[in-house]
Amino acid sequence: MQCHRDQDALIPKPRGTLPKKCAAVLVAITVVCIMFLSPEWSFERVAMVILSLTLGPLLHGLCLLAEEMLYHSNTRYQGRGLLSHVVPACGLEIKTLLTAGMAGLLLYLDEQPLNNQGEGWKDLILASALHALFKSLGFLGPSEVEVSDICEGRKMNVAHGLAWSFYLGYLQLVLPRLENSIASFQSSHQLNGSSWGRGSKKLLILIPLNANISHKLEDEDNNIHFYDNLPNSEIDRAGVRGRVYKHSVYRVVGEDGKARECVVEYATPLLTLYKMSQESSAGFGEPERRQQVLIFFRTLQNILEQSLECRNRYTLILLNDERQDDPHFLSKAILTHLQQQEKEEFCVTPPPKPDMVNPLANTSSVQPSVFRVNGRWQQPEPLSREPTIMISLEKPLPLKEPVENSEH
Template sequence: MASLIGEDGVVPRPRSKLPVICAAVLGGFMLLCAWLLDSDRFIEKAVIMIFCFTVETCIHSMCLFAEEWLFHAKQRYHGRISRIFQSCFRRHAVLGLCVIFIMLMLSGVSISHDQWSTMAIMCAVYLLLKSLGILGPAPVEISEICEVRKMNVAHGLAWSFYFGYLKFMLPDLENKIATYIATRERLSSPRLHILLHLNAAVPSKPEEEDTNVVFYNNLPELVLNRAGVRKRSYKNSIYKISGQNNEMYYCILEYATPLETLYKMSHESSAGFGESERKQQVLLFYRTLSQILENSLECRNHYRLVLLNDEHTGDPHYLSKEIIQHLKQQNGEIHMDPVQELPQDRVVHPVPEEGPMRDYNAAVWGPISEEPLNSIPSLMISHPRSLRSEPVETTDDYNQHNARRF
């Protein structure tokens, strides 16, 4: 279960559709103003503007098509022109261009020389601004596209961390803990606590940042054959955490190792990954990993993500305090235990019926057994009967008539 104290103030939420709604409302308001100013030529101007915008988009797509066809057709598209066309041209733009062109031809609207000149200038200005990057997507739009399409570095690291380690390690954690506590003391929590620093720093030992967190022991190893390596071993470490009033806690800790990759990438110039983007990637890594683990039935309730804020680096025991706070929070959680059979002294007995209904049910269905209900269901099979049975007459007149016959 992924839970973070104060998570809402740190982890960013997915972006909503508010910009699209605002743009639609403002666009509709501007169209209304344009119709009020010149209602006679509103439709004509709107059709021409839409035609001009679609032409601009198609011309820019032709420039993209030239690059992909001349230099990347074999390497990227295996020489298939159809794939290049789908990658460069937007379907709705081409469809809109055809529809507007047909509407102009059928409506008989004549485009004047000045209008053709205006359309040419608009196309030229659009292409120049597009080539200079002025009309390109804003950084926020690029970030949203990468998040929606799972194209960030954090997405890949989170999925790699899940499939390469957590997916097979967390389900086996319960067995290893059971083996461990059979001969040693119990743990304060049966979950793996994964530590994530906002600055992506991953120390080799927790003792380096907090002396109250001390290595205690290792759980039994998990040995698997992975990626050509025979009998690769995976182990988890138990740490003893000292709290106030000489309280001792024992839990399983480790850092999220993929964050070390983010940290090193931010210090490598060729990676094109600065320190300003590193924190956002760490938060996105946390959000993605928590979503992956929550949707995994095998890993649920076997982990705890602990996001550590770098603003508390002045406190030498911040790590131990944060872990103890998470341990106390887990003690207050309610867990759904599996359904168990009731003891014999608490078996529910059926209440016998009283009055005329008891005699009627006994006559129709036979005597009612007052023995306790059996917890083991039994299979009851009835004799086969036709699904198309004839209706049976049960009225009093019908029964009296048959009685006279006999």
Template sequence: MSVMGEDALVPRARSRLPVMCAAGLGFLTLAVAWLLDSDKFSERAGIIAFGLMLERFIYCICLLAEELLFHSRQRYHGRMSEIFRACFRGSGILGMCAIFLMLMLGGVSFSVKQWSHFNLMCAGYMLLNSLGVLGPAPVEISEICEAKKMNVAHGLAWSFYIGYLKFLLPALEVNVREYSRRERLSSPRLHILLPLNARVPSKPEEEDTNVVFHENLPDLKLDRAGVRKRSYTNSVYKITHNNETFSCILEYATPLLTLYQMSQESSAGFGERERKQQVLLFYRTLSQILDNSLECRNRYRLILLNDEHTGDPHYLSRELFQNLKQQDGEIFMDPTNEVHPVPEEGPVGNCNGALQATFHEEPMSDEPTLMFSRPQSLRSEPVETTDYFNPSSAMKQN
């Protein structure tokens, strides 16, 4: 579910723009180099490319030494093929060998001076890499973690969905239907609050006195992970705003408690800035998961709460009021209620919910017959001649 103003807060997935820019600048610099000195350009470019790939290959050998000596059994079960795939890229090795063969077949002879240049390039690469100068930038690390779904937020979002929302939301619909027989709910959906600062109070009344606990829905009891009849409870709250009172099912996203407590532990290496980014990623990931879930579709509402509301004691009730008002204009489709066609009046009948027309059937003749129609001009306008649509013919029959 979308929340008003979320585009200004929730980060979008990163695009391929850096790769495209790097490729464009690479071709541009190659063109400039060729214009400056076109003498043996392909030979010099091949030698430089071979040197760059060689230094990366030597660094991968250093990675291989670590994996072979200390991690071959625990991480790879002694399988050398997996160790090599983890340390080397097949495309890099093939590219280096292909460039070397092309240079040799092209008649290029590597002199002692050129090998000395290769040694200096490899030495400089090793030293700079060991000092962290050539390491990935924070943006690159973030991009890799997001692309591989390796962030804390990804795990928490999937855990919240698989371990709670996936089975709770379909079952909650039954409780809401029973509750609505005796009391009115402003919305049948579960409203999940996600504060950006990850500070989750034990009671919403602590944040806003206009949000008051009303009562609990009947418990949902399931056998989960060895616990017999584990109880899951949802609460109904009354929200007052501008002398209007609304009621809805409300709760905070409990995984945000984990993010907040991690930021308080020095061993977690999780600062306030990282915590906010993880909350936004949690919101984005959970939204994508729930949007693609048939069990949860149209049964929830994610409400992202901006923490820039210091001094407003009724911020929460105002946000809930706006979301509930926004839902008033939406059509809530109950997937359990099937829509049946309405039968038309007249010769059209209804059989098991399907429209069925009745026509007068005549016995078919075995003798072939010829049917002729009156000739019409090819340029004439089409005229409806059936009795149903032609009032003149209908009047003649009457």
């Protein structure tokens, strides 16, 4: 499982709820310390702080609402309802309004008014107005971590769209046909099973971290040689009759000199990420590109794991660009995944060892059971054989009718 561990060490995991837990612990510690240091502390101060924290975002939401209603209500919202779409989009959510209302109600019901109440309300209004100003100017904007968390949580990254497009527009169409194409290719080229193992009957999808894709694999590694193309798959797609989809077969030579055939190709959406990082108008640098490649890999992996049409028909190979000093890194990575599939996915039950004999075979009191079939004596088949499906040739019998057996 070395390959999977290397990939898991590179792929970023979804962000969790640790910031919320830390914030809750921080608030609890702060409240305990204030109650210990200030016995005269009251819940009215908490209500004032909550109101100041919620009133500022509400005022900023009203500023956003003025812009949306005057200039964007028709173009961005197509005349949809004010309360159902425009108001929530400006941050005027129900939970914020309820929090501010509860804080105001707590202040109204408190029997002990806040000292210097007039000064307190002035500070509250001034802080809320300044919050709206600083928020509009971008001084209190979300951090890069918050923006990344929002984009990943709402599937708004470039990588999310590219992964879904790659799956819906390509993999979902070609992977169900891949097994028949490989079988037809083997029969036409008379390939034996030694060079074309069961692990090679999948589409190997290469995903380099630097998104720099070569159009010919032999240019990257001279141990990889183009062999032939699989039979074309023609699918009617988007008004094009018989659109052609094809895959290429390569021969990968290992360090032992043995060659293995496999169907391998790069993930073509990575070309888009690489080209975007080369365009200054895209605002897409190298660090952002690397992060998007990792998100693309994770998103595509999650999509394919949930797809019944594509299950067990693909292998995603994440290539670390930090190890490109080896001229045969690509061929080694491909062969490692092929060998790993052979060992882990298909050799589930190891073959019986020759020294494992029945301890009762040499005893004189126990003899192997035999039976007579068509005039010949035969021994039963070993219990370790592969399970088979037994089909009965007898006609199904009807269900019995219920019989009344109660006594009155």
